[in-house]
Amino acid sequence: MARYTGPDCKRCRREKTKLYLKGAKCDTPKCPIEIRPYPPGEHGRARTKESEYLLQMREKQKMARIYGVLEKQFRNYFEEASGQQGKTGDNLLRLLESRLDNVVYRAGFAASRDMGRQLVKHGHFTVNGHKVDIPSFRVSENDIIEVRASSVESTPFVVARAQVGERTVPAWLEVNPDRMMILVHGLPARQVIDTAVQEQLVVELYSK
Structure with a gap:
Protein backbone atom coordinates (compact mmCIF):
# COMPACT_ATOMS: atom_id res chain seq x y z
CA MET A 1 0.00 0.00 0.00
CA GLU A 97 -14.20 13.39 10.04
CA SER A 98 -15.99 10.03 10.34
CA ARG A 99 -12.77 8.05 9.84
CA LEU A 100 -11.90 6.00 12.91
CA ASP A 101 -8.36 7.39 13.15
CA ASN A 102 -9.77 10.93 13.18
CA VAL A 103 -12.36 10.05 15.84
CA VAL A 104 -9.62 8.59 18.06
CA TYR A 105 -7.66 11.84 17.63
CA ARG A 106 -10.68 14.09 18.22
CA ALA A 107 -11.51 12.19 21.40
CA GLY A 108 -8.05 12.88 22.81
CA PHE A 109 -6.85 9.28 22.75
CA ALA A 110 -4.05 10.20 20.32
CA ALA A 111 -1.80 13.27 20.06
CA SER A 112 -2.19 13.45 16.26
CA ARG A 113 -4.16 11.79 13.48
CA ASP A 114 -1.01 9.95 12.48
CA MET A 115 -0.75 8.50 15.99
CA GLY A 116 -4.46 7.67 15.90
CA ARG A 117 -3.91 5.81 12.64
CA GLN A 118 -1.08 3.81 14.19
CA LEU A 119 -3.10 2.91 17.29
CA VAL A 120 -6.01 1.70 15.16
CA LYS A 121 -3.73 -0.34 12.88
CA HIS A 122 -2.21 -2.04 15.92
CA GLY A 123 -5.66 -3.32 16.88
CA HIS A 124 -6.21 -1.41 20.12
CA PHE A 125 -9.89 -0.55 19.45
CA THR A 126 -13.26 -2.18 19.11
CA VAL A 127 -16.36 -0.68 17.50
CA ASN A 128 -19.63 -1.97 18.91
CA GLY A 129 -17.73 -4.88 20.44
CA HIS A 130 -15.87 -5.91 17.28
CA LYS A 131 -12.13 -5.41 16.82
CA VAL A 132 -11.36 -2.90 14.05
CA ASP A 133 -7.83 -2.26 12.76
CA ILE A 134 -8.66 -0.25 9.64
CA PRO A 135 -7.95 3.51 10.12
CA SER A 136 -10.36 4.50 7.33
CA PHE A 137 -13.24 2.60 8.97
CA ARG A 138 -16.30 4.87 8.91
CA VAL A 139 -18.09 5.39 12.22
CA SER A 140 -21.85 5.98 12.36
CA GLU A 141 -24.32 7.56 14.74
CA ASN A 142 -24.58 5.75 18.09
CA ASP A 143 -21.40 3.71 17.52
CA ILE A 144 -19.46 2.84 20.66
CA ILE A 145 -15.67 2.80 20.34
CA GLU A 146 -13.65 1.28 23.16
CA VAL A 147 -10.01 0.59 23.90
CA ARG A 148 -9.55 -3.16 24.22
CA ALA A 149 -9.09 -4.44 27.78
CA SER A 150 -5.63 -5.78 26.92
CA SER A 151 -4.53 -2.31 25.77
CA VAL A 152 -5.97 -0.05 28.48
CA GLU A 153 -2.74 0.05 30.48
CA SER A 154 -0.54 0.64 27.44
CA THR A 155 1.53 3.83 27.64
CA PRO A 156 -0.43 5.86 25.02
CA PHE A 157 -3.69 5.33 26.88
CA VAL A 158 -2.22 5.95 30.33
CA VAL A 159 -0.94 9.27 28.96
CA ALA A 160 -4.34 10.00 27.35
CA ARG A 161 -6.14 9.51 30.67
CA ALA A 162 -3.66 11.79 32.43
CA GLN A 163 -4.26 14.52 29.85
CA VAL A 164 -8.07 14.44 29.92
CA GLY A 165 -9.48 17.95 29.52
CA GLU A 166 -6.41 19.47 27.89
CA ARG A 167 -8.02 19.31 24.46
CA THR A 168 -11.64 20.17 23.70
CA VAL A 169 -13.69 17.19 22.54
CA PRO A 170 -16.25 18.12 19.85
CA ALA A 171 -19.91 17.96 20.86
CA TRP A 172 -20.70 15.17 18.41
CA LEU A 173 -18.51 12.84 20.49
CA GLU A 174 -18.85 11.84 24.14
CA VAL A 175 -15.77 10.48 25.92
CA ASN A 176 -15.71 8.36 29.06
CA PRO A 177 -12.02 8.40 30.08
CA ASP A 178 -12.55 5.96 32.97
CA ARG A 179 -13.81 3.28 30.59
CA MET A 180 -11.71 4.57 27.66
CA MET A 181 -14.87 4.70 25.59
CA ILE A 182 -16.13 7.04 22.87
CA LEU A 183 -19.80 7.42 21.97
CA VAL A 184 -20.60 8.88 18.55
CA HIS A 185 -23.74 11.02 18.90
CA GLY A 186 -23.83 11.80 15.19
CA LEU A 187 -21.69 13.05 12.35
CA PRO A 188 -20.83 16.76 12.58
CA ALA A 189 -22.28 19.64 10.58
CA ARG A 190 -19.77 21.87 8.78
CA GLN A 191 -20.09 24.73 11.27
CA VAL A 192 -18.75 22.60 14.13
CA ILE A 193 -15.74 21.23 12.21
Whole structure:
Protein backbone atom coordinates (compact mmCIF):
# COMPACT_ATOMS: atom_id res chain seq x y z
CA MET A 1 0.00 0.00 0.00
CA ALA A 2 1.30 3.47 -0.91
CA ARG A 3 2.07 5.78 1.97
CA TYR A 4 4.05 8.93 2.67
CA THR A 5 7.28 8.25 4.59
CA GLY A 6 8.97 11.66 4.43
CA PRO A 7 9.19 14.40 7.11
CA ASP A 8 5.77 15.60 8.25
CA CYS A 9 7.07 19.10 8.99
CA LYS A 10 7.95 19.62 5.32
CA ARG A 11 4.28 19.24 4.54
CA CYS A 12 3.37 22.05 6.92
CA ARG A 13 6.06 24.28 5.46
CA ARG A 14 4.84 23.52 1.92
CA GLU A 15 1.33 24.66 2.88
CA LYS A 16 2.74 27.65 4.85
CA THR A 17 0.58 26.78 7.84
CA LYS A 18 0.49 24.35 10.74
CA LEU A 19 -1.31 21.13 9.88
CA TYR A 20 -0.75 19.74 13.40
CA LEU A 21 0.78 16.50 12.15
CA LYS A 22 3.24 16.10 15.04
CA GLY A 23 1.00 16.50 18.08
CA ALA A 24 2.39 18.56 20.96
CA LYS A 25 5.51 19.59 19.03
CA CYS A 26 3.36 21.80 16.80
CA ASP A 27 2.60 24.08 19.77
CA THR A 28 6.23 24.61 20.77
CA PRO A 29 8.96 26.97 19.49
CA LYS A 30 10.66 23.88 18.02
CA CYS A 31 7.99 23.65 15.32
CA PRO A 32 9.94 24.10 12.04
CA ILE A 33 7.32 26.43 10.59
CA GLU A 34 8.05 28.84 13.45
CA ILE A 35 11.73 28.80 12.51
CA ARG A 36 11.42 28.65 8.71
CA PRO A 37 7.95 29.87 7.68
CA TYR A 38 8.52 29.32 3.97
CA PRO A 39 8.30 26.25 1.68
CA PRO A 40 11.18 23.75 1.73
CA GLY A 41 13.71 23.43 -1.05
CA GLU A 42 16.29 25.60 -2.80
CA HIS A 43 13.65 27.96 -4.17
CA GLY A 44 11.41 27.96 -1.12
CA ARG A 45 11.74 31.70 -0.53
CA ALA A 46 11.10 32.60 -4.16
CA ARG A 47 7.87 34.43 -4.89
CA THR A 48 5.42 32.24 -6.82
CA LYS A 49 2.63 33.41 -9.07
CA GLU A 50 -0.55 32.32 -7.30
CA SER A 51 -2.96 31.33 -10.05
CA GLU A 52 -6.52 30.17 -9.39
CA TYR A 53 -5.50 26.59 -10.16
CA LEU A 54 -2.55 26.76 -7.75
CA LEU A 55 -4.77 28.01 -4.91
CA GLN A 56 -7.24 25.19 -5.54
CA MET A 57 -4.50 22.55 -5.72
CA ARG A 58 -2.81 23.78 -2.54
CA GLU A 59 -6.14 23.68 -0.67
CA LYS A 60 -6.76 20.12 -1.86
CA GLN A 61 -3.27 19.09 -0.80
CA LYS A 62 -3.72 20.76 2.58
CA MET A 63 -6.99 18.95 3.27
CA ALA A 64 -5.61 15.58 2.19
CA ARG A 65 -2.50 16.03 4.31
CA ILE A 66 -4.41 17.09 7.41
CA TYR A 67 -6.45 13.88 7.31
CA GLY A 68 -3.58 11.72 6.07
CA VAL A 69 -5.06 10.38 2.84
CA LEU A 70 -3.39 10.00 -0.55
CA GLU A 71 -4.73 11.17 -3.90
CA LYS A 72 -6.68 8.07 -5.00
CA GLN A 73 -8.45 7.70 -1.67
CA PHE A 74 -9.16 11.43 -1.50
CA ARG A 75 -10.67 11.34 -5.00
CA ASN A 76 -12.91 8.44 -3.93
CA TYR A 77 -14.10 10.46 -0.93
CA PHE A 78 -14.89 13.39 -3.22
CA GLU A 79 -16.86 11.24 -5.64
CA GLU A 80 -18.86 9.76 -2.78
CA ALA A 81 -19.49 13.23 -1.34
CA SER A 82 -20.66 14.59 -4.69
CA GLY A 83 -23.25 11.81 -4.93
CA GLN A 84 -24.82 12.70 -1.58
CA GLN A 85 -27.48 15.29 -0.86
CA GLY A 86 -26.30 18.71 0.30
CA LYS A 87 -23.12 20.65 -0.38
CA THR A 88 -20.31 18.51 -1.72
CA GLY A 89 -17.66 20.31 0.35
CA ASP A 90 -19.60 19.80 3.59
CA ASN A 91 -20.17 16.14 2.73
CA LEU A 92 -16.48 15.66 1.98
CA LEU A 93 -15.41 17.03 5.36
CA ARG A 94 -18.03 14.94 7.12
CA LEU A 95 -16.71 11.77 5.46
CA LEU A 96 -13.15 12.58 6.48
CA GLU A 97 -14.20 13.39 10.04
CA SER A 98 -15.99 10.03 10.34
CA ARG A 99 -12.77 8.05 9.84
CA LEU A 100 -11.90 6.00 12.91
CA ASP A 101 -8.36 7.39 13.15
CA ASN A 102 -9.77 10.93 13.18
CA VAL A 103 -12.36 10.05 15.84
CA VAL A 104 -9.62 8.59 18.06
CA TYR A 105 -7.66 11.84 17.63
CA ARG A 106 -10.68 14.09 18.22
CA ALA A 107 -11.51 12.19 21.40
CA GLY A 108 -8.05 12.88 22.81
CA PHE A 109 -6.85 9.28 22.75
CA ALA A 110 -4.05 10.20 20.32
CA ALA A 111 -1.80 13.27 20.06
CA SER A 112 -2.19 13.45 16.26
CA ARG A 113 -4.16 11.79 13.48
CA ASP A 114 -1.01 9.95 12.48
CA MET A 115 -0.75 8.50 15.99
CA GLY A 116 -4.46 7.67 15.90
CA ARG A 117 -3.91 5.81 12.64
CA GLN A 118 -1.08 3.81 14.19
CA LEU A 119 -3.10 2.91 17.29
CA VAL A 120 -6.01 1.70 15.16
CA LYS A 121 -3.73 -0.34 12.88
CA HIS A 122 -2.21 -2.04 15.92
CA GLY A 123 -5.66 -3.32 16.88
CA HIS A 124 -6.21 -1.41 20.12
CA PHE A 125 -9.89 -0.55 19.45
CA THR A 126 -13.26 -2.18 19.11
CA VAL A 127 -16.36 -0.68 17.50
CA ASN A 128 -19.63 -1.97 18.91
CA GLY A 129 -17.73 -4.88 20.44
CA HIS A 130 -15.87 -5.91 17.28
CA LYS A 131 -12.13 -5.41 16.82
CA VAL A 132 -11.36 -2.90 14.05
CA ASP A 133 -7.83 -2.26 12.76
CA ILE A 134 -8.66 -0.25 9.64
CA PRO A 135 -7.95 3.51 10.12
CA SER A 136 -10.36 4.50 7.33
CA PHE A 137 -13.24 2.60 8.97
CA ARG A 138 -16.30 4.87 8.91
CA VAL A 139 -18.09 5.39 12.22
CA SER A 140 -21.85 5.98 12.36
CA GLU A 141 -24.32 7.56 14.74
CA ASN A 142 -24.58 5.75 18.09
CA ASP A 143 -21.40 3.71 17.52
CA ILE A 144 -19.46 2.84 20.66
CA ILE A 145 -15.67 2.80 20.34
CA GLU A 146 -13.65 1.28 23.16
CA VAL A 147 -10.01 0.59 23.90
CA ARG A 148 -9.55 -3.16 24.22
CA ALA A 149 -9.09 -4.44 27.78
CA SER A 150 -5.63 -5.78 26.92
CA SER A 151 -4.53 -2.31 25.77
CA VAL A 152 -5.97 -0.05 28.48
CA GLU A 153 -2.74 0.05 30.48
CA SER A 154 -0.54 0.64 27.44
CA THR A 155 1.53 3.83 27.64
CA PRO A 156 -0.43 5.86 25.02
CA PHE A 157 -3.69 5.33 26.88
CA VAL A 158 -2.22 5.95 30.33
CA VAL A 159 -0.94 9.27 28.96
CA ALA A 160 -4.34 10.00 27.35
CA ARG A 161 -6.14 9.51 30.67
CA ALA A 162 -3.66 11.79 32.43
CA GLN A 163 -4.26 14.52 29.85
CA VAL A 164 -8.07 14.44 29.92
CA GLY A 165 -9.48 17.95 29.52
CA GLU A 166 -6.41 19.47 27.89
CA ARG A 167 -8.02 19.31 24.46
CA THR A 168 -11.64 20.17 23.70
CA VAL A 169 -13.69 17.19 22.54
CA PRO A 170 -16.25 18.12 19.85
CA ALA A 171 -19.91 17.96 20.86
CA TRP A 172 -20.70 15.17 18.41
CA LEU A 173 -18.51 12.84 20.49
CA GLU A 174 -18.85 11.84 24.14
CA VAL A 175 -15.77 10.48 25.92
CA ASN A 176 -15.71 8.36 29.06
CA PRO A 177 -12.02 8.40 30.08
CA ASP A 178 -12.55 5.96 32.97
CA ARG A 179 -13.81 3.28 30.59
CA MET A 180 -11.71 4.57 27.66
CA MET A 181 -14.87 4.70 25.59
CA ILE A 182 -16.13 7.04 22.87
CA LEU A 183 -19.80 7.42 21.97
CA VAL A 184 -20.60 8.88 18.55
CA HIS A 185 -23.74 11.02 18.90
CA GLY A 186 -23.83 11.80 15.19
CA LEU A 187 -21.69 13.05 12.35
CA PRO A 188 -20.83 16.76 12.58
CA ALA A 189 -22.28 19.64 10.58
CA ARG A 190 -19.77 21.87 8.78
CA GLN A 191 -20.09 24.73 11.27
CA VAL A 192 -18.75 22.60 14.13
CA ILE A 193 -15.74 21.23 12.21
CA ASP A 194 -12.75 23.41 13.08
CA THR A 195 -10.46 22.22 10.27
CA ALA A 196 -9.09 25.38 8.64
CA VAL A 197 -9.73 24.60 4.98
CA GLN A 198 -11.73 26.20 2.17
CA GLU A 199 -13.51 23.13 0.87
CA GLN A 200 -15.17 25.08 -1.96
CA LEU A 201 -11.77 25.47 -3.65
CA VAL A 202 -11.42 21.68 -3.62
CA VAL A 203 -14.88 21.29 -5.16
CA GLU A 204 -13.95 23.79 -7.89
CA LEU A 205 -10.71 21.92 -8.61
CA TYR A 206 -12.37 18.54 -9.08
CA SER A 207 -15.35 20.00 -10.96
CA LYS A 208 -13.27 21.22 -13.91
